[in-house]
Amino acid sequence: xxxxxxxxxxxxxxxxxxxxxxxxxxxxxxxxxxxxxxxxxxxxxxxxxxxxxxxxxxxxxxxxxxxxxxxxxxxxxxxxxxxxxxxxxxxxxxxxxxxxxxxxxxxxxxxxxxxxxxxxxxxxxxxxxxxxxxxxxxxxxxxxxxxxxxxxxxxxxxxxxxxxxxxxxxxxxxxxxxxxxxxxxxxxxxxxxxxxxxxxxxxxxxxxxxxxxxxxxxxxxxxxxxxxxxxxxxxxxxxxxxxxxxxxxxxxxxxxxxxxxxxxxxxxxxxxxxxxxxxxxxxxxxxxxxxxxxxxxxxxxxxxxxxxxxxxxxxxxxxxxxxxxxxxxxxxxxxxxxxxxxxxxxxxxxxxxxxxxxxxxxxxxxxxxxxxxxxxxxxxxxxxxxxxxxxxxxxxxxxxxxxxxxxxxxxxxxxxxxxxxxxxxxxxxxxxxxxxxxxxxxxxxxxxxxxxxxxxxxxxxxxxxxxxxxxxxxxxxxxxxxxxxxxxx
Numbered sequence: 001x002x003x004x005x006x007x008x009x010x011x012x013x014x015x016x017x018x019x020x021x022x023x024x025x026x027x028x029x030x031x032x033x034x035x036x037x038x039x040x041x042x043x044x045x046x047x048x049x050x051x052x053x054x055x056x057x058x059x060x061x062x063x064x065x066x067x068x069x070x071x072x073x074x075x076x077x078x079x080x081x082x083x084x085x086x087x088x089x090x091x092x093x094x095x096x097x098x099x100x101x102x103x104x105x106x107x108x109x110x111x112x113x114x115x116x117x118x119x120x121x122x123x124x125x126x127x128x129x130x131x132x133x134x135x136x137x138x139x140x141x142x143x144x145x146x147x148x149x150x151x152x153x154x155x156x157x158x159x160x161x162x163x164x165x166x167x168x169x170x171x172x173x174x175x176x177x178x179x180x181x182x183x184x185x186x187x188x189x190x191x192x193x194x195x196x197x198x199x200x201x202x203x204x205x206x207x208x209x210x211x212x213x214x215x216x217x218x219x220x221x222x223x224x225x226x227x228x229x230x231x232x233x234x235x236x237x238x239x240x241x242x243x244x245x246x247x248x249x250x251x252x253x254x255x256x257x258x259x260x261x262x263x264x265x266x267x268x269x270x271x272x273x274x275x276x277x278x279x280x281x282x283x284x285x286x287x288x289x290x291x292x293x294x295x296x297x298x299x300x301x302x303x304x305x306x307x308x309x310x311x312x313x314x315x316x317x318x319x320x321x322x323x324x325x326x327x328x329x330x331x332x333x334x335x336x337x338x339x340x341x342x343x344x345x346x347x348x349x350x351x352x353x354x355x356x357x358x359x360x361x362x363x364x365x366x367x368x369x370x371x372x373x374x375x376x377x378x379x380x381x382x383x384x385x386x387x388x389x390x391x392x393x394x395x396x397x398x399x400x401x402x403x404x405x406x407x408x409x410x411x412x413x414x415x416x417x418x419x420x421x422x423x424x425x426x427x428x429x430x431x432x433x434x435x436x437x438x439x440x441x442x443x444x445x446x447x448x449x450x451x452x453x454x455x456x457x458x459x460x461x462x463x464x465x466x467x468x469x470x471x472x473x474x475x476x477x478x479x480x481x482x483x484x485x486x487x488x489x
Contacts, residue, residue, distance in 0.1 A: 065390060065451035066193075072118070079118035083129070086111050093310050100313020107311050108133045112153045125158040127174075152176045152250040162221075169219040175251030177218050179211030180239040180264030180286055186336025186349035187371070193389030194345075195375045195398020195444035197458040198309045202351045202369035202404045205307055206332060207246040207300040208288050211262070214252050216243025225272075232273050236266035236282065245288065246300030254298065258291035280340030290330040292355065294323065301330040301355070304365045306404055306438055308462055317464050318406045318436040320365055328356025343377035343385045347400070357409075364409040373400030390451045398444040408434040437465040 062070045068083035087110035095101030114129030131153035156174030172178070187203060188196045198204060218241040226233050241262045247254045266284035273279050290301035304320040336349035353367040380387030380394040387394030439462065446456030 065453075068114075068116075076121040077119075079116075079122060081116040081118070083114040083116070084112070085114075089311060091311055093312065095310070095313065095315070101310065102312035105312065109311060114154070121163070123160055123163055125160065127154050127156050127158065128152075129154040154178060155250060166224070169221050171217070171219060173217040175215045177213050177216050177241070177243055179208070179213060179216075179218060179241045179243055179245060179262050180237060184264075184284060184286060184334070184336060184349070185236075185266065185282055185338045186284060186347045186373075187334075193452060193454075195396055195446060196373060196400055196442065197444065197460065200349070200351070200369065200371045200402050200404075201306055201309070201438060201440055202353070202367060202402075203332075203334065204309075205305055206351075206353055206367070207290065207303070208262075208332060209246065211245060213241075213243030213245045214248045214250055214254075216241060216245075218243065226267075226269070227272060231269055233267065233269035233271045236268055236284075237264060238266075239264040244300065245290070247296075247298050254296050256291075256293040256296035258293045258296075260291055260300065261289045263287050276341055280338075282338040282340075284336040284338070286334045286336075288330075288332040290332070292325050292327055292330055294327050299323070299325065301325060301332075304353075304355075304367060304406060304408070306406060306436075309460060317438050317462075317467070320408055324362055325355045325365065326357035326362040328358035330355045343387060345375040347371070347373040347375070365407065367404065367406045369402060369404040371400060371402040374398060387448075389448060389454070392448055392450050394448045396444075396446040396448070396454070396456075398442075398446075400442050402440045404436075404438040404440075406436045406438070435466070439463040 057074050059074065060072050062072075064070075068081050070079065070081045072079035086108075089107045089109050091102035091105055091107055093101045093103070097103060111132045112129055113132070114127065116128075117126040118124070129152070131151050153176070154174075155176040156172050156178075159171040161168035162170055188194055188199050199209065203209065218239060221235060221238040224235040224238070226235060239262070242259050243262070244254050245260055245262065247260075264284070264286040266282055268279075268282050270278045270281055288301075290299070292299050292301060302323045302325045304318065304324070305316065306318045307314040307316050330353075332351065332353045334349060334351040336347070338348075339346040348371065350370045351368065355365045357364045375396060375398040376385075377387035378385070378395045378397050380391050382391070387396070389396075441461045443459045444456060446454045448454045
């Protein structure tokens, strides 16, 4: 018993002596683990910061339908944007195939890839857009097609001065600049999201067309609020330009010091109001002042001509002849109104054109026209009378009517014969009348299969009070044009 007691006492003493040492060892391990955990957390936070900084330094990628793919540096020191606008058609046109009237041929109406380079948060921007739609270059024996081969669609430098001061404009200059008529809402609505197939007959053929210029400079004030002067609306666009509109190809010299000018203004005076009946009103007015110089190689307004919208073998409905406008000021003015309420859009525009013919050597010429158009989103997945160009599944229907009046002062005060010889269809023809009234009715149906991408059909019906005779002229070929299409922008 005594020995056992002694052994027990010794064991107890050893255990009591070892207990503090064991406890101290566990605390040290816990503290060590806590320190390691703290270090790991700090390292994790540091790695996260580095990863966040590295991600922030990478370029950003953004795609928007209708705007293309935009790649931009994190500090916005540079950026590049890629776009592609395409529009394909199957043509079924009344007329003779030997003069270019297409039956079941696929046409690339528009195929325009583009690159935009931005510098210094897009204070400076360079645009290089190609026009690769070379349909109908006139290879046929008796072709009357006036299409051109592939060229630049745009080659311009932009200086976004509005980033420095909101009162300053965007300056566009280059060897292929865009004037405001191409942005007119009443003439067509939109080439990529509207129902109308082409611009109106008059302005598409009067030289200005889309406002494409071989070279020039344009000042734009876009999307400016009018609330500062007490008007609850905005300026859509105000533009002043000095450009060689329709005078040769990109960057070509016109060999004249008589400059051409244009001005354009669109206003939405009620856009900031909540009243849906008036907030969608847009008023616009554009003017083109073209100085005809018969010494020049080419004048953008040197001819009065109207051709139909036939994509192959366009038919001439009225033609005063090449370089048939005398020296002096050529004026073209065009007011327009657009009213948008819900799924419906009403468009109305007019155009008035007159040439001075200084000296009275070639006969004064004038023309006028008007257009009334209706677009309606009939259905979308959201229900009837809903939809938009950005909503897949939307159905858009449209129709429009236009009238063009052309007149040449011949056999009148000018004493000039109406039988002036003009070039047409590759051979000399007589301009057998000096006045014409041309009508166009159009019906359209489009289905949007993706945002700003649609398929559909357009039916165009023409009527003219006078048609010239000749094997290649519209008297033999003009009729209904049915054009199924697919478009993407």
